[in-house]
Amino acid sequence: xxxxxxxxxxxxxxxxxxxxxxxxxxxxxxxxxxxxxxxxxxxxxxxxxxxxxxxxxxxxxxxxxxxxxxxxxxxxxxxxxxxxxxxxxxxxxxxxxxxxxxxxxxxxxxxxxxxxxxxxxxxxxxxxxxxxxxxxxxxxxxxxxxxxxxxxxxxxxxxxxxxxxxxxxxxxxxxxxxxxxxxxxxxxxxxxxxxxxxxxxxxxxxxxxxxxxxxxxxxxxxxxxxxxxxxxxxxxxxxxxxxxxxxxxxxxxxxxxxxxxxxxxxxxxxxxxxxxxxxxxxxxxxxxxxxxxxxxxxxxxxxxxxxxxxxxxxxxxxxxxxxxxxxxxxxxxxxxxxxxxxxxxxxxxxxxxxxxxxxxxxxxxxxxxxxxxxxxxxxxxxxxxxxxxxxxxxxxxxxxxxxxxxxxxxxxxxxxxxxxxxxxxxxxxxxxxxxxxxxxxxxxxxxxxxxxxxxxxxxxx
Amino acid sequence: xxxxxxxxxxxxxxxxxxxxxxxxxxxxxxxxxxxxxxxxxxxxxxxxxxxxxxxxxxxxxxxxxxxxxxxxxxxxxxxxxxxxxxxxxxxxxxxxxxxxxxxxxxxxxxxxxxxxxxxxxxxxxxxxxxxxxxxxxxxxxxxxxxxxxxxxxxxxxxxxxxxxxxxxxxxxxxxxxxxxxxxxxxxxxxxxxxxxxxxxxxxxxxxxxxxxxxxxxxxxxxxxxxxxxxxxxxxxxxxxxxxxxxxxxxxxxxxxxxxxxxxxxxxxxxxxxxxxxxxxxxxxxxxxxxxxxxxxxxxxxxxxxxxxxxxxxxxxxxxxxxxxxxxxxxxxxxxxxxxxxxxxxxxxxxxxxxxxxxxxxxxxxxxxxxxxxxxxxxxxxxxxxxxxxxxxxxxxxxxxxxxxxxxxxxxxxxxxxxxxxxxxxxxxxxxxxxxxxxxxxxxxxxxxxxxxx
Numbered sequence: 001x002x003x004x005x006x007x008x009x010x011x012x013x014x015x016x017x018x019x020x021x022x023x024x025x026x027x028x029x030x031x032x033x034x035x036x037x038x039x040x041x042x043x044x045x046x047x048x049x050x051x052x053x054x055x056x057x058x059x060x061x062x063x064x065x066x067x068x069x070x071x072x073x074x075x076x077x078x079x080x081x082x083x084x085x086x087x088x089x090x091x092x093x094x095x096x097x098x099x100x101x102x103x104x105x106x107x108x109x110x111x112x113x114x115x116x117x118x119x120x121x122x123x124x125x126x127x128x129x130x131x132x133x134x135x136x137x138x139x140x141x142x143x144x145x146x147x148x149x150x151x152x153x154x155x156x157x158x159x160x161x162x163x164x165x166x167x168x169x170x171x172x173x174x175x176x177x178x179x180x181x182x183x184x185x186x187x188x189x190x191x192x193x194x195x196x197x198x199x200x201x202x203x204x205x206x207x208x209x210x211x212x213x214x215x216x217x218x219x220x221x222x223x224x225x226x227x228x229x230x231x232x233x234x235x236x237x238x239x240x241x242x243x244x245x246x247x248x249x250x251x252x253x254x255x256x257x258x259x260x261x262x263x264x265x266x267x268x269x270x271x272x273x274x275x276x277x278x279x280x281x282x283x284x285x286x287x288x289x290x291x292x293x294x295x296x297x298x299x300x301x302x303x304x305x306x307x308x309x310x311x312x313x314x315x316x317x318x319x320x321x322x323x324x325x326x327x328x329x330x331x332x333x334x335x336x337x338x339x340x341x342x343x344x345x346x347x348x349x350x351x352x353x354x355x356x357x358x359x360x361x362x363x364x365x366x367x368x369x370x371x372x373x374x375x376x377x378x379x380x381x382x383x384x385x386x387x388x389x390x391x392x393x394x395x396x397x398x399x400x401x402x403x404x405x406x407x408x409x410x411x412x413x414x415x416x417x418x419x420x421x422x423x424x425x426x427x428x429x430x431x432x433x434x435x436x437x438x439x440x441x442x443x444x445x446x447x448x449x450x451x452x453x454x455x456x457x458x459x460x461x
Numbered sequence: 462x463x464x465x466x467x468x469x470x471x472x473x474x475x476x477x478x479x480x481x482x483x484x485x486x487x488x489x490x491x492x493x494x495x496x497x498x499x500x501x502x503x504x505x506x507x508x509x510x511x512x513x514x515x516x517x518x519x520x521x522x523x524x525x526x527x528x529x530x531x532x533x534x535x536x537x538x539x540x541x542x543x544x545x546x547x548x549x550x551x552x553x554x555x556x557x558x559x560x561x562x563x564x565x566x567x568x569x570x571x572x573x574x575x576x577x578x579x580x581x582x583x584x585x586x587x588x589x590x591x592x593x594x595x596x597x598x599x600x601x602x603x604x605x606x607x608x609x610x611x612x613x614x615x616x617x618x619x620x621x622x623x624x625x626x627x628x629x630x631x632x633x634x635x636x637x638x639x640x641x642x643x644x645x646x647x648x649x650x651x652x653x654x655x656x657x658x659x660x661x662x663x664x665x666x667x668x669x670x671x672x673x674x675x676x677x678x679x680x681x682x683x684x685x686x687x688x689x690x691x692x693x694x695x696x697x698x699x700x701x702x703x704x705x706x707x708x709x710x711x712x713x714x715x716x717x718x719x720x721x722x723x724x725x726x727x728x729x730x731x732x733x734x735x736x737x738x739x740x741x742x743x744x745x746x747x748x749x750x751x752x753x754x755x756x757x758x759x760x761x762x763x764x765x766x767x768x769x770x771x772x773x774x775x776x777x778x779x780x781x782x783x784x785x786x787x788x789x790x791x792x793x794x795x796x797x798x799x800x801x802x803x804x805x806x807x808x809x810x811x812x813x814x815x816x817x818x819x820x821x822x823x824x825x826x827x828x829x830x831x832x833x834x835x836x837x838x839x840x841x842x843x844x845x846x847x848x849x850x851x852x853x854x855x856x857x858x859x860x861x862x863x864x865x866x867x868x869x870x871x872x873x874x875x876x877x878x879x880x881x882x883x884x885x886x887x888x889x890x891x892x893x894x895x896x897x898x899x900x901x902x903x904x905x906x907x908x909x910x911x912x913x914x
Contacts, residue, residue: 073515073522086521093515095522192515192522199746228526228748306746309554312565313519341556341741350743 003028004155005457008064008212011158015063022063022107026050029065029109033156036460040132040141042150044070045078046110053105061219062105067157069145070111071118073192074098077108081194082126082147083116084325085314095192096224097161097203104219109157112147116327117307118165118196120144121399123172124390125329132386133175135425135458139383142175142399144168148206149176154460159207159216163193165200166299167378167403170415173206174378174428177417177455179213179445180206184436185410186231188217189224197306200299200407209454210416210445214238217438231436241439242446247281249440252371256292257402263381269419269427270377273448277375280447285371289363292405294356296397299404301340301353308337332393361409364432373440374432376402378415382425406432414441416448417455478669478708480701481678482635483591483627486642488652489598489618489660490531496597496619497525497568504614505658509603517617519563524747527552531619532575532751534651535595536761538621539576541649542590546758550575551750552595556741560611561600569596569622571742573750581625582768583638589626596620621652627666627677632697635665639690644767648792656688663687667700669708680716684728687721696721699728770795778802778817787825797831798824804835805842822900845898856897856905863888864909871910882907 003011003025014020030048037043056062068074071081073091080086098108115125123131123146131146133139134154141150145162149172152160162169164182173180181204188203195201205216221235253274258267278284311334316322326334340349367374380401389396406413413432420426433441449455495502498516515523539546553571579590600616602609623642629635643654643661654661664685668678682704684696704714719728744750765773767789774785789795798820805816820842823829829841863885864871873881886903893902 071522073520079521081521089521091520091522093520093523190522191524194521197746226526227524229524229746305743309556309566309741309743312556312558313521313563315558315565317560318563338741341743343739343741346741346743 002155004032004158006158007209008061008158008207008215011064012060012062022050022052025063026052026065026107026109029155029157032154033110036134036154036156039460040134040137040150040154041129042112042131042141042147042154042156043067043110044080044082044113044128044147047077047108050107050109052107056103056105059103059105060215061101064106064158065109066101066106066216067110067112067148067151067160068098068108069114069148069160069162071114071163071194071196072098072111072161073194074108074111077111079111079194080128081117082114082128083327083330084127085321085323086194086319087127087321087325089319091192093192096189096226097220098192100219101161106219110151112145112151112160114147114163114168115144115329117194117311117330118144118163118168118201119307119329119333121167121171121396122384122386122389123147124386125327127325127327130386133383133425134460135177135383136423138385139425140175140386140388142172142379142383144172145180145206146172146175149173149178149180152176152178152206152208153458155208155457159205159212161216161220162204162206163196164202164204164407165196166303166407167400169202169204169206170378170403170406170413170428170430171399173415174417174430175383175426177420177426177428177458178206178208179210179417180204180415181213181217181438181441182406182413182415183217183221183438184231184412185407186229187222187235187412187436187438188220189222189227189230191224191226195306195310197303198310199306200303202407210414210442210449211239211242213414214242214442214446217442221438233436235436236439238439238442241443244443245281246440246444246447249282249373249444250285250371251277251282252285252287252367252374254287254289254292254367254374254376256289257376261380262377265421266377266380266382266427270375270429273418273429273452274375276451277444277448280444280451282444287367287371287374289360289367289405291356291360291363295360295405295408296401298353298356298360298408299400300336300397301349302357302408304333304337305341305350305353306337308334308341329393357408360405364405364409364411368434372434373437373444376430376432378402378428378430382421382423382427402430406430411435412438412441414438414445416445418448418452420456477672478705479672479674480630480697481627481668481670482629482631482697483666484623484625484629484635484638485664485666485683486623486639487662487664488621488623488646488654490534490621490652491650491660492528492530492534492619494528495617496528496531496595497617500617502618504618507614509610509612509614512614513616517563518613519565519616525568525745527748528619531595533761534649535575535593535621536753536758537649537763538623538646538651539579539593540761540763541645541766542576542579542581542593542623544576544579544590544593546576546753547573548753548755548758549573549750550753552745552748553742554745555596557738559599560609561602561616563600563613563616567596567599568745568748570594581638581642583634583641586634588628588634588638591624591626593621593623596622627668632694632701635697636690636694639663639693641767643690644790648764648767650792656690659688663690663693665693665697665700667697667704668714669701669704680714682714682716682728683718684721685718685731692721692723695726696728699726703728767792767795774817774821778821779815780818780821784821784825788821794824794831797835800835801838801842805839808839826900856893856902859892860889860902860905860909863892864906874910882910885910 122140123143148160153176169180554566574594576593598618600613
């Protein structure tokens with residue numbers, strides 16, 4: 001039995017029965033990181049000496065080692081957002097997500113690689129080299145939270161905290177065959193998460209099972225006086241709803257999402273998953289999200305506009321680097337955003353995009369009058385090869401075609417693994433829910449997981 | 462050029478043109494904490510960079526949370542300026558690069574400010590208020606030799622911006638308006654408006670148009686960094702002169718931002734229109750828009766304002782307008798005055814004149830200091846009253862004698878030298894060995910001198 005392969009619940013049981021210690025668990029993960037990480041470059045920073053606090057013994061995640069995308073501020077620990085601009089930045093404060101996890105007894109083992117500032121779908125835009133997909137190292141792990149997904153797939157941590165602005169949790173979760181939740185905007189505090197596009201950024205858990213995901217979300221969710229966009233309502237105990245009856249729930253199938261252009265294997269694998277869900281009693285209903293075709297353009301107006309603003313503080317006066325250290329993709333998005341916010345263009349681009357955004361949100365609201373949740377592919381294709389799209393930004397942007405609408409609408413979505421291609425490359429579907437209805441998504445994902453079987457792990461040579 | 466025009470030119474320029482002047486006023490709110498974080502807002506005199514945190518330093522990942530009090534106070538100010546308080550309001554980001562601006566943008570308000578469309582009454586003149594909005598202050602640059610240092614203590618301090626319509630036509634009104642506005646803001650107790658500390662800053666914009674023209678001029682000159690009302694007046698006067706000279710040469714003044722040199726009393730070019738910034742405003746995504754409920758807005762109550770006090774003092778207590786103005790300039794003085802009156806009225810003292818007028822005079826003329834307890838003030842006032850009990854006949858005799866003996870001073874007074882009357886008062890006081898009220902004597906003397914005429 002390898003400790004690093006066990007779920008949060010299993011580890012907690014062992015700890016409670018004094019069958020293992022937090023040190024032992026940590027060492028198991030750390031040893032594996034030393035062996036595997038050089039092959040896949042999932043971590044930018046590894047913490048060799050954990051801060052184990054035994055007064056946290058009764059806390060829900062006591063002794064559980066986890067990783068965080070390097071966009072989270074961690075006091076005294078290097079925080080780069082995978083950008084050279086922050087090459088040696090040591091943060092003087094903690095992100096709320098990090099504080100909450102500390103208070104829950106979880107132990108940070110390292111900070112993971114990503115596309116610099118969250119700009120990308122493959123982790124190839126990291127200023128510290130790409131992360132490789134543990135299933136096949138010629139392939140990308142998805143992005144931008146690619147390091148988080150890879151660290152989980154390779155059993156280098158028990159769970160990870162990603163960040164999803166336009167699919168950055170769900171795409172890598174799908175490419176690495178792990179679970180990823182993009183929560184409702186406003187459910188989890190963004191305080192201390194280095195901003196990409198503030199009106200779209202969400203902080204969410206990634207894990208090796210839906211159950212683990214629910215356990216971590218319970219810790220993360222809830223109002224924060226440091227983030228004015230968090231909801232004041234008290235979130236439910238998500239794990240207590242797992243296993244409740246789902247028969248009779250209506251599953252929306254958006255016709256715009258299941259069109260040609262989708263990879264055949266992806267299409268057939270998801271079709272099978274939908275059958276499995278129907279066996280659990282959910283009823284398929286065809287729906288329409290007519291604004292889907294405008295989602296990518298809308299996203300690529302709003303997100304770069306906000307990022308051009310958020311990155312303005314890296315003006316070369318502080319943080320020890322000049323603006324020359326920005327990578328190509330960051331520069332592209334800064335220029336795009338600066339342009340769309342400029343006098344004379346604002347109305348035609350940014351303002352219009354915000355109007356379309358409202359229409360996209362309305363699409364979902366209308367759909368949820370008829371259905372309880374929506375199923376969709378997480379990606380139109382299986383993972384692609386390193387270098388395959390990196391020189392073609394437009395093609396890269398289209399990887400997120402099923403993902404960005406969710407961010408624009410602010411609704412939650414859960415990425416759940418459902419199979420592999422013939423070459424053993426992972427495929428996932430995503431479940432999209434009503435605002436603040438993570439409970440339903442997690443419960444359906446959990447029950448699917450029970451019949452489908454807990455996910456296979458890659459063999460890394 | 463006809464002779465009439467010639468003489469106008471000799472006279473001093475501006476008669477061909479009408480000045481069009483608008484004002485932008487910034488005031489730092491005196492809330493306990495800063496606009497978007499918990500840091501103390503009172504930075505004055507503190508060691509550099511001691512009132513700072515990730516939010517007001519603009520560190521990666523930090524988020525702004527608006528200060529509720531600052532929002533309420535801006536609503537209050539908007540109400541006091543007779544503005545419409547907008548039920549929906551939001552913050553926007555205003556982008557520009559400057560070392561004292563840590564985020565690369567200032568959180569401000571662009572197209573949906575808290576208050577719009579107000580009115581400010583200055584005597585019989587009305588000036589329109591375009592908007593009142595809330596924003597954050599920047600840090601401060603400190604130049605030391607070749608080095609420039611940044612102090613972020615001021616960064617994020619709440620700042621209200623009041624913008625008037627270009628309704629002013631002369632520098633005297635500008636100065637008077639600014640003084641009245643300062644009094645009003647201080648009354649609301651939302652800012653100390655201390656020009657020296659920089660908690661109130663003035664930016665007049667000036668342009669000229671041809672007499673009788675109703676079109677707005679095609680250019681506008683903004684003058685920044687003015688830290689006194691007198692300098693604001695001077696800067697406006699200088700601009701009127703400068704622009705008139707340019708227009709008379711057939712040139713159009715450049716649209717630009719100018720600074721003010723206090724020692725030379727002149728303005729100088731800082732930034733022209735070509736160099737003007739594109740601020741790339743967009744709604745601040747980190748702060749949801751505000752939707753105010755009517756109940757909430759109703760709870761923000763405007764106290765009695767200085768001009769209302771003046772009216773009340775004049776109409777109910779029959780004070781002289783000038784006295785009422787002096788009494789109400791400082792809210793603390795006005796409040797002291799009112800407390801003395803209410804205490805005195807309980808005592809029902811035997812005073813010749815209405816109580817209010819007597820007390821008002823004692824305060825305005827600083828006969829009794831007001832840093833003592835109200836009861837002590839009252840005692841001293843009654844004491845003084847005893848002194849005044851000089852026989853009316855004796856008094857009349859003395860005054861008659863004074864007028865008789867000082868013909869020169871009487872003539873001077875009649876000839877317009879108002880000061881001459883004070884000489885007569887002095888003589889009378891000496892004669893009466895200080896046992897009379899100088900104010901009463903002054904009034905009696907003036908009556909006497911006028912009647913004699």
